[in-house]
Amino acid sequence: MLIRQQLWFLILSIPTLCSTAQPVFWDELDNRYTLASRLFTFDHSQHRGDYLNENAFLAYHSYQEWVLAWRVDNQIYQAPADDHLSAETQFELSELSWSHSFLSSEDDLWQVGKFNLPLDPGYAFQSTAFFESTADPFDDFASSEGINMLSGSLWMRDYYLTAVFALAGQDKTYQDKKQWAVIAQRDFDALSSSFILQQYQDSNPGAGTTFTYVNGESWELHGSAFIRKGSLWLNSFREAVPDGADIEDDFSSRENQWLPEIMLGSVWSGLSQQFLVEWSYQKEKLSAAEINSLYQLSSSPRTETDTNSSPFSKEVSGLYQQRYQQQYLFLQYQYTVTDHTITANSLIGQDQSALSQVKYEYLPNLDISLWLAVELTSGSGQTEFTQIPWQKSLQAGLQWKI
Amino acid sequence: MHYSVYLVLALLTTQAGAQNTAPEYSQAQVKNWLIKADSYRQPFKSGELKTSLTVYKENKQAESSSFFVQLNESGDSRVTMLDTRSKGQKVLLTESAMWLYIPRTRKAIRITPMQRLMGQASYGDVSSLSWQHEYQWDNSPVIEKQSNNTISICFRVQAARKSATYRSINLCLDKDSLRPVNADFYLASGKLMKQAVYLSSSDTPDMIDQTKFMQPGKSNQHTMMKNTDYLEKQHKKSIFTRQGFIKK
Incomplete structure (x- = not known):
């Protein structure tokens, strides 16, 4: 079982890596890969035991107006009750989307598929992150799975207007609720702001705002607020x-x-x-x-x-x-x-x-980082x-x- | 050949020049100097180029990173990182702000002038090839420095844009051609952050395509910024907005 899981992990990773060796064929294709492995030890025994090895292979491809992001996660552990190692492998389609501008000025942008639409400036907490994956400042390899949606945006003078319809919410409570929103974004000199009207299916509509402001050389202030009945x-x-x-x-x-x-x-x-x-x-x-x-x-x-x-x-x-x-x-x-x-x-x-x-x-070179x-x-x-x-x-x- | 001549010239101008206070000048006149000086580094109003930054330690190449830079006539720029560690990261510099897009989070964050100086590359140095939009003369005396039969005019400019990387710069231009010779970059605290010497390759003597950056206190280390593949081009306005700069 363990060997089979590992083989699947390798099967999915290696052909993709090989594709980087043929730049002539893939000139138009932007490929990025991250391979990460980490070993955890816990001071209290849990159902997966005191030791856990996590391996993740993250892939990102973009070709013209298409974006595809996926990841394979593999975990190896020994449960306290078992006398052998166990392994689990999960595949996640993080994003698959198509975007297009129909106007010759390219002052519009339409996107459809599974993707993230980030709005909230928060690093750890977010009040208006309805269409983006949840921030996790403790884990650089946390899932960034998008949601199925359609968005249309328009640059109009100083405003950037977006309408979005999603088939699900990001958060556990709302994951089976459809949602929609209209968003207006505008920059006032050093202040960047957004205004949002959003509603989940079976819920009241709400309104919110976000801002970021930079003062002098070193200070940045940001915030978001949302209110719903x-x-x-x-x-x-x-x-x-x-x-x-x-x-x-x-x-x-x-x-x-x-x-x-x-x-x-x-x-x-x-x-x-x-x-x-x-x-x-x-x-x-x-x-x-x-x-x-x-x-x-x-x-x-x-x-x-x-x-x-x-x-x-x-x-x-x-x-x-x-x-x-x-x-x-x-x-x-x-x-x-x-x-x-x-x-x-x-x-x-x-x-x-x-x-x-x-x-x-520690970053010994441009490609590798090691951490404790x-x-x-x-x-x-x-x-x-x-x-x-x-x-x-x-x-x-x-x-x-x- | 030209490289060495300019390097010697620049160093002599910085360190050993005889100093004289020149006659009074007007804001408009100094602005024109900046416009002319910019033309040596950015030979078009709107276009794109490739930039590489190479760090040398003890005169040996330590590490190198490359960038794709797009600029427009308003002084806005978009920088795309081409190296593996930061591949796909993008930086947008506009009149009022600088934004950094991190592909992992699919998110653009607003960064401070100080943040753009952190880490391996100074985004501010890569993304800005012109002074005319970001800085203005602070009316301090214009000083003439002479070395090796060459006269430079040196003056101080201060940040005119909120997004400017440095609070002030002491600039020296060749008096006749107004070609940049060297510059000292200062933080708001008055601390000298960086020094630059402007150089030309032998095949492009009329253009500044190389800049040598040195940091005070790090005499055994310097960074070379080299620009190549200049292409004059009009860009869509939307790629210089915080929503549009993350697009391909």
Whole structure:
């Protein structure tokens, strides 16, 4: 089984790599490949064991107006109960799209297929990321899978106008909901802004805005905000919470309220260092009092194996495993000296639990990078990040850009 | 031959020239100097070229990276990275902002002037081949420097655009031809960030196609920027917008 999985991985990777050897045939084709391998060790045994080897092959091709991106992920591990290695391989079609301009001035742009339409300037949190994959500042190889949609854009004087219709949402709650949006973007000198009207199927429409601003040599400010009446996330959560929970009233009172979501961030950059801070607030998520009430109902709601004994249904466990607090803070510090980079990341919840990472990366040449990273969770009692099955993990990785 | 002559000339002008304060000049006059000086580095208003940056350590080639640069008549530019580590990355420099597109995230982020100086390549040096749009004379004295029978005029320009990479530049131009000789680049703090000497290949003596960058405190290291494959061309307006610059 293991050998078969590995063979599939090689079969998919090698012919693609060979294509780079024939530049004459592929002049019009832009091919980019990344091969990454990393080894994790966890301090707590989990269902896949203490060690995990992840291999990823990411491919990007573009030919004239076509874009194709795909990846193959392979994981090798030894589960505690097994006496042999197991392997899993997944194929993901990340993007397949066609774009075209019909006007001779090329002041229009149409795109159809599976793709990402980035709008939100957030690095860790995003209030208006309806048509793009979720940001994950802890993982350089996180999935960037697009969604099936059709978009049409027009440059009109100082404005860039876009209308988009998508067959799905990006986030778990909305992944089976169709959605549409109209977006206007405009730059006012050093301020770049966007305005968006968006609606999910079976949900109220909402409105939002994004901005980025650069001040002087080193400061960048960015933010996004979105407001909608009611929340499908909260409705799903509410339906799954057992009767008698004293947070029922809190949820009901928010059903007809306008629920804002705000993200504010700033980047300060020097010649060799960079500091990023981002704060996010989502009124639809759980306040500290609501989280305490839920903690009282269940001693370990995030452990899947305990679902039967927990007062939560399977559905709410799924929702609970998303970022469910109203406020988060993300901090990142990066120090670079020629070919060496040290990055420290910390994601802190309002319950004062945190997920932190320190990563050292070495770039010996233009194609290869090597890194070591330590991830730690911290917090007291039943707080969000202490529910992660491991408290510490070590990662060693190698990336080869081809 | 020309390369060596200009290098010697430039170094002498920088370090050993006799200094005189020239007569007063007007803003319009200095602006015209900048326009003429730009014509040596960017021989067209709108077009494209290839740029390579090679880092030399102890006079040995350490690493090299290449870029495809597109420029328009408004002074906007789009740079596409051609090397594997950054292949597909694009930079857009407009009047008010600089944007960096990272293919992995499919996203363009706004970067500060300081960020464009970080890392292996200074995007600001690659993306900007003209001073006339980004800088203006700050009315400080214009100084004449003489070395080897050549007179240079040296003056300071300050950033006129928010997106300008450096806050100020001390420029020296050949007095007769207004050909750039050398430049010192400063941050807002007044710190000397970089020095450049402008050079020509023997086959293009009337054009500056090579720039030698040196950083204070790194005497054993320098970077050579070489421009080739110049092509005058009109570009679609949309590729110089933050939404359109990520297009192929």
